Amino acid sequence: MIRKALRNASIERPGKLQNAVEMILGGLRNFFLDILGKENERYVPFVGTLWLFILVNNLAGIVPGLQGAEFLDSNSPLAWDLHVLLRPL
Secondary structure (H helix, E strand, C coil), X not given: CHHHHHHCCCCCCCCHHHHHHHHHHHHHHHHXXXXXXXXHHHHHHHHHHHHHHHHHHXXXXXXXXXXXXXXXXXXXXXXXXXXXXXXXC
């Protein structure tokens, strides 16, 4: 959906889908900037991506048949933990 909205992105005449996607992404960016502060703005994409990944996996656990398939293997959470802890700053 985001790819479709940004494929035909226009500054002069944005469509309804482009407006909706920009509103959601801008709102999330401002949300994380309020939490992290302006001095930590460079962490916003990483924290936002991590938050979105966790949200999608938690919502997938609610849907029957998608019972957290990503985290059934114990190596997946370990890999994400190491990625977060050892990420170069």
